[in-house]
Amino acid sequence: MAQEIEIEFKNLLTKEEFLQLIKQFSIKNKDFRVQENHYFDTPDFQLKEKQSALRVRVKDGNSTLTLKTPVTNGLLETNQCLSPMQAEELLKQGLFPEGEVKDVLLNIGTEIPSLLHFGSLKTKRAELEFQEGLLVFDESTYFDKVDYELEYEVKDFDTGKKIFFDLLKEQDIPKRETENKIKRFYREKVRRES
Numbered sequence: 001m002a003q004e005i006e007i008e009f010k011n012l013l014t015k016e017e018f019l020q021l022i023k024q025f026s027i028k029n030k031d032f033r034v035q036e037n038h039y040f041d042t043p044d045f046q047l048k049e050k051q052s053a054l055r056v057r058v059k060d061g062n063s064t065l066t067l068k069t070p071v072t073n074g075l076l077e078t079n080q081c082l083s084p085m086q087a088e089e090l091l092k093q094g095l096f097p098e099g100e101v102k103d104v105l106l107n108i109g110t111e112i113p114s115l116l117h118f119g120s121l122k123t124k125r126a127e128l129e130f131q132e133g134l135l136v137f138d139e140s141t142y143f144d145k146v147d148y149e150l151e152y153e154v155k156d157f158d159t160g161k162k163i164f165f166d167l168l169k170e171q172d173i174p175k176r177e178t179e180n181k182i183k184r185f186y187r188e189k190v191r192r193e194s
Contacts, residue, residue: 002100007074009164010151010178017173018148022126022137024171031126032139035059038091039121039182042114050108053182054101054115056087063087067101069108073157078104091117121185131163132156142185143192149178 013021021027040054041047047054051070056063063082068075080099082090089095096102096112105112121142128135133154140147152167154160168175179187 002079004077004079005071005074006068006077006153007155007157007160008151008153009160010149010180011164011168011173012176012178013148013150013173015146015148017171018137018139018150021150021171021173025128025135025137027126027128027137032124032137033059033126035123035125037121037123037181039118039185040115041118042111043116046110046114048186052108053180054105055182056082056090058087065090065097065099065101067104069104119185119189121181123181130167132159133163135167140181140184143188145188147184149181 036058038056038058040056053068054066056065063084063086065080065082067078069078070076078101080097080101082097086097090097094115094117096115102112119142121140123141124139126137128137130152133152136149136151136153138149138151140149150168150173152160152164154163165175
């Protein structure tokens, strides 16, 4: 089973802060790659209630099905590569593929037939090795909204936390409570539907 613990720190940025950081780290337009996340949940948000998230990420012509479930100081990611046909069947017909992700969903009591594709978020992403981890610069578009985010993916929680917040302080960027992308996406979706 393809599983890993994801430990990351994140901070929303203004467009000006984002531009300042990519200049500071000499990131060029060619360094950005586009990925699209397609989000799933049940109509009564069973996954959201369990602090979990399910997505298909399409990047560089490849599709990966990922389930994120909470663990201490991070998230457990269960990943499964999808063939182009499996991805299309899931996105367009709701046919859920057999495999590791389905097994975990069943183990946490999710009703597979009730999973729905709620929408998509597109991200332009640049990544850079930085000290003890990976610094990620994201510009995400969903509905007609654009947001900017800095993430820091690490193996050690305490070390990563210090490095990340020291970097924000050095760059004079305030620490902001930052929900993950799927939560921001759902919040915007609900706002538009109400």
